[in-house]
Amino acid sequence: MPKFLITGSNRGIGLELTRQLQERGDYVIATCRNTSEELINLGVNIIDNVDISSGHSITKLKSKLKDIKLDCLIHNAGIAEYNSFEDLDPESIKKQFDINALSPLCMTRSLINLFNKKSKIAFITSRMGSIDDNTSGSSYGYRMSKVALSMAAKSLSIDLIKKEIFVAILHPGLVSTRMTGFTNNGISTKESAKGLLERIDSLNSSNSGKFFHANGEELPW
Ligand SMILES: NC(=O)c1ccc[n+]([C@@H]2O[C@H](COP(=O)([O-])OP(=O)(O)OC[C@H]3O[C@@H](n4cnc5c(N)ncnc54)[C@H](OP(=O)(O)O)[C@@H]3O)[C@@H](O)[C@H]2O)c1
Numbered sequence: 198m199p200k201f202l203i204t205g206s207n208r209g210i211g212l213e214l215t216r217q218l219q220e221r222g223d224y225v226i227a228t229c230r231n232t233s234e235e236l237i238n239l240g241v242n243i244i245d246n247v248d249i250s251s252g253h254s255i256t257k258l259k260s261k262l263k264d265i266k267l268d269c270l271i272h273n274a275g276i277a278e279y280n281s282f283e284d285l286d287p288e289s290i291k292k293q294f295d296i297n298a299l300s301p302l303c304m305t306r307s308l309i310n311l312f313n314k315k316s317k318i319a320f321i322t323s324r325m326g327s328i329d330d331n332t333s334g335s336s337y338g339y340r341m342s343k344v345a346l347s348m349a350a351k352s353l354s355i356d357l358i359k360k361e362i363f364v365a366i367l368h369p370g371l372v373s374t375r376m377t378g379f380t381n382n383g384i385s386t387k388e389s390a391k392g393l394l395e396r397i398d399s400l401n402s403s404n405s406g407k408f409f410h411a412n413g414e415e416l417p418w
Contacts, residue, residue: 200267202226204249205274207233209374213386249274249300255307269317272301277376280337290338297342302349312362319365319397320350329417354406363405365397370411
């Protein structure tokens with residue numbers, strides 16, 4: 198049974214990814230800071246108190262995982278705070294960089310021994326981190342953190358290919374979650390998670406390190 202580990206699984210896209218993996222019979226280690234009723238009801242293996250930006254928290258997670266081998270790690274957890282040019286808040290920008298970009302990279306480094314040949318690491322980045330696609334400006338902290346995450350993931354795809362570990366760099370779509378104020382313009386978590394899992398399932402040596410929308414479209418950097 199393939200083993201997946203997901204961050205930020207208590208709500209939003211992470212919760213739905215967990216639900217769909219569980220439904221199709223995969224083994225899910227659902228990590229989160231605080232669990233939720235919806236997550237508990239899925240009956241998966243939950244590890245809470247996992248704050249991805251805390252080294253101590255990741256060390257504790259690693260000791261709980263012991264020698265388990267992971268087929269896939271999905272870096273889903275993230276935050277979005279709005280920073281316009283007129284209202285720049287450097288602390289907010291640093292916090293987003295820390296959680297969205299640096300933490301997934303450091304967590305991957307900490308857990309690297311848990312991967313096998315053909316294991317997969319998926320980074321949920323954002324189209325907001327595409328330089329080519331940026332036509333509306335602003336959102337400094339979120340955009341800067343996600344472009345940094347995509348770059349880290351791209352480098353990892355090159356560094357890990359010799360171990361035959363493949364890296365997915367994925368935009369989930371505009372999704373109706375708390376992050377987007379449950380926007381009516383977005384797709385459902387169900388549709389997004391279905392697409393993300395299709396991308397992860399089709400990840401291999403030839404498309405590792407490419408940037409895809411959940412719907413399969415290859416996105417510009
Ligand atoms: N929704 C969209 O349209 C959209 C578009 C592009 C990319 N994304 C990306 O998709 C991912 C999931 O977003 P979402 O829409 O599902 O957002 P969400 O509903 O706000 O969920 C965010 C998740 O991340 C967790 N999280 C935040 N900081 C964390 C930390 N330091 N340690 C561990 N967990 C942390 C949250 O946990 P708590 O409950 O503890 O806060 C929550 O589980 C994010 O990376 C986001 O940037 C979303």
